Amino acid sequence: MIEKVKETVAFLRENGFDHPELGIILGTGLGALTAHIEVIKEIGYDEIPHFPIATVEFHKGKLIYGKLEGKWVIAMSGRFHYYEGYSMIEVVFPVRVMKFLGIQKLLVSNAAGCMNLSWKKGELMLIDDHINLQPDNPLRGKQAADFGPIFTDLSTPYDAEMNKLMKNLATKENIPLHEGVYVAVSGPHLETRAEYRYLRNIGADVVGMSTVPEVIAANQLGLPVSAVSVLTDECDPDNLHPVDINDIISTAQKAEKHLVALFKEVIKNL
Ligand code: HPA
DSSP states (O other), X not given: OHHHHHHHHHHHHHTTOOOOOEEEEEOTTOOGGGGGXXXXXXXXXXXXXXXXXXXXXXXXOEEEXXXXXXXXXXXXXXXXXXXXXXXXXHHHHHHHHHHHHTOOEEEEEEEEEXXXXXXXXXXXXXXXXXXXXXXXXXXXXXXXXXXXXXXXOOSSOSOHHHHHHHHHHHHHTTOOEEEEEEEEXXXXXXXXXXXXXXXXXXXXXXXXXXXXXHHHHHXXXXXXXXXXXXXXXXXOTTSOOOOOHHHHHHHHHHHHHHHXXXXXXXXXXX
């Protein structure tokens, strides 16, 4: 696996992705930040050696290299989800590649269902901690030993300094930002009432189908990471309404201006 990572890194370097400082993974419906990047180069995932083969959702997935708020960034417009059929090793492949390309920090966003009933859809939550309920793990198997300790410490999976900066800048910019626990499930279906009740009872504020594998891989690589969820639907097990994935995507897009403002401010100050 490490050979594949190195080959992909060599390809991207040859194609001008030479000195990225920061990686950004943008969640479902959350691509607007890319419009603010002074793009030097962008390459479709299907043209990058060893990148997972695109599914329908990712026909337009691409890696963007350029300058944002004075920093050299690589942004993933579109990520790989476990529910699309990728292995966990494929899901985290781009994180390993970005780290080997030289990024020093990683910013992640996602869309999540909100089980904390004092919060509202359209709001943002900084992830302080997570619970992993996905059925596989990117650190499983022999391949993982090349990327760091397989018994990776996850006592502070989200970087304390980056999270502090997020909170300070959110306050300064008047952007409401909750802080809480994200639980990752495999999906792709949404949860039953009993499952939302269970997920809330085990200590999660929000639920989603991504982010945790990438965060685990980043921690193994010693790469500081910070992640923000956009709350796209309210998941009250005692008053649950059917939700459509299109509603989730349109709520994500409406809430996105706050996320874009926060990420830009954080990138400027990192
Ligand atoms: N459950 C799981 N993933 C999600 C949800 C949800 O309710 N909303 C957005 N992503």
